[in-house]
Amino acid sequence: MPAPEIILTASEMRRADAATIAAGTPGIDLMRRAGRAVAEAVQAMSPKGSRIAVVSGPGQNGGDGFVAATLLAEQGYRVSLFLLGSRKRLTGDAIEAAKGWAGKIGSVDDAALDEADLIVDALFGTGLTRDLEGMARLAVDRMNGTGKPILAVDLPSGIDSDTGEVRGVAVKAVRTVTFAARKPCHLLLPGRAYSGAVEVADIGILRETLEAESGGLFANGPALWRHALPKPGLSSHKYERGHTLVASGGATRTGAARLAARAALRIGSGLVTVASPPEALGVNAAQLTAVMLRGCDGPEGLHAILQDPRFNALVLGPALGVHAATRAMVSVAVHARRSLVLDADALTSFEGLASELHGAFRHAPTVLTPHGGEFNRLFKGHPDILDPESKIERTRRAAAYTGAVVLLKGADTVIAAPDGRAAINENGTPYLATAGSGDTLCGLIAGLMAQGLPAFEAACAGAWIHAEAGAQFGPGLISEDLAEQVPAVLRELLR
Ligand SMILES: NC(=O)C1=CN([C@@H]2O[C@H](COP(=O)(O)OP(=O)(O)OC[C@H]3O[C@@H](n4cnc5c(N)ncnc54)[C@H](O)[C@@H]3O)[C@@H](O)[C@H]2O)[C@@H](O)CC1
Ligand SMILES: Nc1ncnc2c1ncn2[C@@H]1O[C@H](COP(=O)(O)OP(=O)(O)O)[C@@H](O)[C@H]1O
Ligand SMILES: [K+]
Numbered sequence: 001m002p003a004p005e006i007i008l009t010a011s012e013m014r015r016a017d018a019a020t021i022a023a024g025t026p027g028i029d030l031m032r033r034a035g036r037a038v039a040e041a042v043q044a045m046s047p048k049g050s051r052i053a054v055v056s057g058p059g060q061n062g063g064d065g066f067v068a069a070t071l072l073a074e075q076g077y078r079v080s081l082f083l084l085g086s087r088k089r090l091t092g093d094a095i096e097a098a099k100g101w102a103g104k105i106g107s108v109d110d111a112a113l114d115e116a117d118l119i120v121d122a123l124f125g126t127g128l129t130r131d132l133e134g135m136a137r138l139a140v141d142r143m144n145g146t147g148k149p150i151l152a153v154d155l156p157s158g159i160d161s162d163t164g165e166v167r168g169v170a171v172k173a174v175r176t177v178t179f180a181a182r183k184p185c186h187l188l189l190p191g192r193a194y195s196g197a198v199e200v201a202d203i204g205i206l207r208e209t210l211e212a213e214s215g216g217l218f219a220n221g222p223a224l225w226r227h228a229l230p231k232p233g234l235s236s237h238k239y240e241r242g243h244t245l246v247a248s249g250g251a252t253r254t255g256a257a258r259l260a261a262r263a264a265l266r267i268g269s270g271l272v273t274v275a276s277p278p279e280a281l282g283v284n285a286a287q288l289t290a291v292m293l294r295g296c297d298g299p300e301g302l303h304a305i306l307q308d309p310r311f312n313a314l315v316l317g318p319a320l321g322v323h324a325a326t327r328a329m330v331s332v333a334v335h336a337r338r339s340l341v342l343d344a345d346a347l348t349s350f351e352g353l354a355s356e357l358h359g360a361f362r363h364a365p366t367v368l369t370p371h372g373g374e375f376n377r378l379f380k381g382h383p384d385i386l387d388p389e390s391k392i393e394r395t396r397r398a399a400a401y402t403g404a405v406v407l408l409k410g411a412d413t414v415i416a417a418p419d420g421r422a423a424i425n426e427n428g429t430p431y432l433a434t435a436g437s438g439d440t441l442c443g444l445i446a447g448l449m450a451q452g453l454p455a456f457e458a459a460c461a462g463a464w465i466h467a468e469a470g471a472q473f474g475p476g477l478i479s480e481d482l483a484e485q486v487p488a489v490l491r492e493l494l495r
Pocket of ligand 2 (some may be wrong): 428437441
């Protein structure tokens with residue numbers, strides 16, 4: 001079984017480099033392997049004899065550029081090298097790397113980049129510490145201005161490795177060669193869009209070193225949770241596959257609950273019931289078949305239903321209404337200690353009241369699924385949660401604060417657990433940006449929890465399966481299609 005893909009922050013990567021060097025591999029060897037991987041990528045992109053411009057920066061990323069330039073010149077490419085700063089000010093292994101380069105060193109301010117067929121961006125990597133200004137900024141603008149393909153070394157210069165944000169200006173690469181592990185910026189937006197196709201080169205840093213330095217951040221994918229996916233056994237009873245309860249909104253707001261319910265059923269929850277306000281029973285009854293229906297009058301109604309212990313997973317929020325009664329329903333659900341997914345109105349009803357949720361979800365598996373707007377409303381007045389630049393950090397802090405797994409939606413959905421584990425989802429499609437798509441996601445996650453998946457695994461699997469279903473369906477997708485696409489995704493996963 002493939003291992004989960006570890007994503008390393010800049011400081012974790014520095015420690016992995018240092019540990020590898022301490023264990024006996026000289027740093028210059030790591031740099032030579034990095035530079036060679038870059039040269040190989042150039043060979044795959046451009047025929048021999050092409051004109052390659054390498055733009056090196058003052059740090060070790062620039063050192064990788066010197067190694068690649070040297071190898072490419074030896075192989076018959078017409079290489080020009082431009083350096084930001086002076087050779088005398090190079091430090092560390094970059095000094096040694098630059099010694100291999102026998103050609104001229106041009107200055108970035110008069111670099112003839114327009115003449116190149118391909119540009120290698122080795123200005124800055126994981127060591128970027130501030131916004132680009134002056135000559136560095138000019139160099140990036142000029143690289144981008146050529147319209148020529150750019151290959152980024154480690155990451156596109158100007159992108160913050162840990163947050164994926166643009167520090168003033170950033171190189172727009174068609175391809176990136178990174179080393180040992182992807183960095184958060186290769187998955188988070190906008191960094192992902194600036195990176196182009198990302199390739200991870202093995203430079204001799206061992207998996208066990210990556211594991212030792214990992215802060216618990218992963219790329220979301222089946223390797224994280226496939227082992228936990230439920231498969232019914234020969235003699236399985238439907239009650240062993242769980243019973244998901246989805247609360248419906250009022251008479252004119254019932255569709256969201258049905259989308260969630262259908263998704264829960266498709267992902268394998270043995271039974272699914274919509275809990276409907278009395279005035280909406282008729283409209284719900286007219287549109288439900290395999291999904292069952294129960295009358296549920298507000299918090300008291302929910303309390304009564306939950307006396308039956310077989311309801312083991314619950315969705316609250318989609319179209320439920322923003323008011324005190326919704327908060328009361330959340331409170332009933334929390335006290336009943338069932339697996340719980342809270343979305344939409346269940347989150348917005350706590351606008352500015354996040355302190356009521358402090359530690360609230362510690363006692364039962366709970367997943368909160370806000371989009372950016374809901375997240376900001378919920379944690380209004382909590383700068384410790386809202387202010388970090390990194391989406392990963394914001395999500396982790398929200399999870400630690402509430403005691404729930406938090407899934408912060410978007411094209412780069414981040415999922416974080418209170419214990420610090422986190423995953424970034426990247427297999428989606430913009431076609432998922434359609435009404436009701438989030439309701440379906442809730443149902444998938446609850447349906448997985450109903451079958452016994454722990455909250456973090458259920459949230460990760462739900463997000464991935466949801467995105468995969470959307471991507472497989474593609475153009476024309478509406479939310480009704482998502483649950484119907486789930487069986488195809490499951491067939492592939494359970495093979
Ligand atoms: N032995 C190692 O440590 C290895 C390092 N590698 C490469 O080394 C890179 C990291 O090297 P460094 O830590 O030296 O960092 P970088 O080369 O990314 O950049 C650091 C340098 O840029 C300067 N700088 C930072 N922000 C700036 C800004 N906004 N404007 C102008 N100058 C700025 C810093 O003062 C420093 O001189 C990785 O991305 C990777 O490409 C690889 O060669 C693998 C091995
Ligand atoms: N551009 C995109 N690329 C990938 N996934 C997206 C994109 N836009 C939205 N999504 C996904 O679609 C879903 C939308 O959920 P949400 O905003 O709650 O919609 P709704 O409220 O209409 O149900 C989320 O899972 C989100 O991650
Ligand atoms: K770079």
